[in-house]
Amino acid sequence: MTLWLGDTVPLVYLCSDDTLAGRRADRFEVIRFRERFRPPSGSFRPSNCGIGWLLLRIGWLVSRTGWSDVALTLDRASIVPLYRQLYEGLREQILTGALPEGTRLPPERALADRLAVNRSTVVRAYRDLAADGILDQRVGSGSRVALAPNAGPDRSAAVPWWVTLPPWRVGEFPTVLGELAAVDHGERIAFVQGVPPAEPSPLADLAASFARVGGNDAYVLTYGDSEGYRPLRDAIAARMRARGCTTDARDVLVLTGSTQGITLVAQSLAEPGDEIIVEAPTYPGALQIFQIAGLRAIPVPVDDGGLRVDHVEAILRTRRPRFIYTMPALHNPTGVTLDRDRRERLVALARRAGVPIVEDDPYGELAEDAGPPLVARSPDDVIYLSSFSKTIAPSLRLGWLCAPRTIYERLLLRKQSIDMASSMIVQASVHDYVATVYDAHLAALRGELRERRAIAFAAIDEHWPAAVRAVRSGGGYYVWGTARDHRARALLDACERTGASFLFGEPFFAQGGGDYHFRLALTPVARAHIAEGIRRIGTALRA
Numbered sequence: 071m072t073l074w075l076g077d078t079v080p081l082v083y084l085c086s087d088d089t090l091a092g093r094r095a096d097r098f099e100v101i102r103f104r105e106r107f108r109p110p111s112g113s114f115r116p117s118n119c120g121i122g123w124l125l126l127r128i129g130w131l132v133s134r135t136g137w138s139d140v141a142l143t144l145d146r147a148s149i150v151p152l153y154r155q156l157y158e159g160l161r162e163q164i165l166t167g168a169l170p171e172g173t174r175l176p177p178e179r180a181l182a183d184r185l186a187v188n189r190s191t192v193v194r195a196y197r198d199l200a201a202d203g204i205l206d207q208r209v210g211s212g213s214r215v216a217l218a219p220n221a222g223p224d225r226s227a228a229v230p231w232w233v234t235l236p237p238w239r240v241g242e243f244p245t246v247l248g249e250l251a252a253v254d255h256g257e258r259i260a261f262v263q264g265v266p267p268a269e270p271s272p273l274a275d276l277a278a279s280f281a282r283v284g285g286n287d288a289y290v291l292t293y294g295d296s297e298g299y300r301p302l303r304d305a306i307a308a309r310m311r312a313r314g315c316t317t318d319a320r321d322v323l324v325l326t327g328s329t330q331g332i333t334l335v336a337q338s339l340a341e342p343g344d345e346i347i348v349e350a351p352t353y354p355g356a357l358q359i360f361q362i363a364g365l366r367a368i369p370v371p372v373d374d375g376g377l378r379v380d381h382v383e384a385i386l387r388t389r390r391p392r393f394i395y396t397m398p399a400l401h402n403p404t405g406v407t408l409d410r411d412r413r414e415r416l417v418a419l420a421r422r423a424g425v426p427i428v429e430d431d432p433y434g435e436l437a438e439d440a441g442p443p444l445v446a447r448s449p450d451d452v453i454y455l456s457s458f459s460k461t462i463a464p465s466l467r468l469g470w471l472c473a474p475r476t477i478y479e480r481l482l483l484r485k486q487s488i489d490m491a492s493s494m495i496v497q498a499s500v501h502d503y504v505a506t507v508y509d510a511h512l513a514a515l516r517g518e519l520r521e522r523r524a525i526a527f528a529a530i531d532e533h534w535p536a537a538v539r540a541v542r543s544g545g546g547y548y549v550w551g552t553a554r555d556h557r558a559r560a561l562l563d564a565c566e567r568t569g570a571s572f573l574f575g576e577p578f579f580a581q582g583g584g585d586y587h588f589r590l591a592l593t594p595v596a597r598a599h600i601a602e603g604i605r606r607i608g609t610a611l612r613a
């Protein structure tokens with residue numbers, strides 16, 4: 071395997087042998103790579119990789135005015151001629167957009183000197199790029215990247231197919247979903263993933279539900295309806311009605327995780343370039359989805375009373391975003407719950423402005439007294455999302471949305487195009503679980519979360535400096551901290567040495583910020599380790 075690593079984070083590719091596999095490494099893979107091949111000095115040097123690794127390193131310092139600083143280390147042992155390696159390397163960077171149109175490449179002689187090759191090697195590579203129409207060579211003004219508008223990349227068989235794909239600037243997107251899904255934190259007490267606690271365990275009852283359902287071919291040898299398994303939709307609708315909603319089973323669309331619902335909403339309610347309102351901070355997985363959908367997020371702060379609805383009001387006076395994405399109950403990452411009067415105001419505002427609300431509520435049933443969800447107040451203007459990931463188990467990949475009839479069909483068709491239907495055996499098993507033990511499990515889980523928070527805040531009081539703020543007003547899985555004297559990334563580095571980890575704040579903000587914030591998930595660690603983990607963070611905070 072070969073790793074291409076640019077001087078800037080986005081320029082990272084995973085390759086197998088000499089053949090580019092064409093997949094950019096996500097940040098977590100790079101971190102793992104770095105940890106695995108970290109040289110003794112602690113500073114990462116690609117050239118220090120193990121024997122048998124071929125490293126072809128390309129770094130750019132792109133400038134549209136001066137010529138770009140191109141550093142290429144060519145493989146002299148390869149049977150591929152040097153001019154061809156240079157040509158391929160430059161071509162790939164141009165076609166993937168890493169070297170944008172208008173970028174000046176270094177003069178031939180300068181690049182030849184830097185690479186210690188004959189000038190003719192560079193001349194030939196540049197000439198071939200010019201022949202492809204992607205380099206403009208003019209006497210006196212050097213060589214510039216020239217992708218003719220609409221020309222598109224050459225799709226002849228000679229060009230690897232993945233190089234010709236539509237533009238996809240992966241490096242611009244956060245890779246948080248992948249990082250959140252990663253589990254290996256070694257020996258650290260890792261307050262990282264928002265997964266349910268090991269106790270109370272749903273495992274035995276869940277296994278019994280699966281066993282009851284698994285022998286029935288009606289649940290196994292079938293796709294089931296795209297809308298979802300009807301008895302499960304009935305059960306979900308009944309639970310929503312018990313929380314004050316008017317939901318009918320026909321309003322419920324079963325999802326393969328509520329992440330799917332966020333994607334459906336992002337694609338169905340807005341187009342690339344459209345504005346939406348999000349909370350600041352908010353769930354980074356949603357930000358990743360919105361960013362990939364090309365939506366422009368307008369951040370609105372959250373305080374101890376939840377979303378600052380007065381800010382929403384000010385924005386709606388002059389702008390018409392496509393939707394407002396909000397978590398009114400046990401907000402991720404702050405844990406706060408939206409005040410009752412703000413709920414009324416938000417719903418009224420949105421209705422008046424003609425802007426729908428996307429209510430993301432995976433934690434709602436864990437709240438002690440959140441009151442009815444927003445969708446209860448305005449079923450025609452709220453698209454409601456929820457999930458069994460936080461209340462039973464994330465590996466079920468089972469969630470649901472409730473949407474007004476005006477939008478339901480659109481969402482359904484998109485879902486069909488993604489996965490046809492959510493897993494029938496999982497739906498039927500969860501239906502069985504919900505019908506038998508779910509309420510008892512929820513009650514036990516609420517009690518567990520209460521206890522974990524009590525342990526956490528007692529340890530925070532004991533071990534953290536008074537200047538560090540931790541939001542206490544909420545509940546649920548998370549504690550949101552602010553340490554004005556510590557950049558959270560540096561704090562995380564220090565904590566990893568003391569044996570604890572958490573998520574730093576930046577990914578939770580759409581437009582930057584969050585440098586001094588961090589989130590602890592209290593649920594993925596053993597209850598007995600919470601106080602010790604918080605003490606270790608305290609040690610780093612006091613250092």
Ligand SMILES: Cc1ncc(COP(=O)(O)O)c(C=O)c1O
Pocket residue numbers: 264326327328329330353355397402430432456457458459464467468469
């Ligand atoms: C607010 C919020 N929405 C959605 C999700 C994703 O849920 P699911 O596992 O159902 O895709 C999460 C997971 O952390 C979350 O916190």
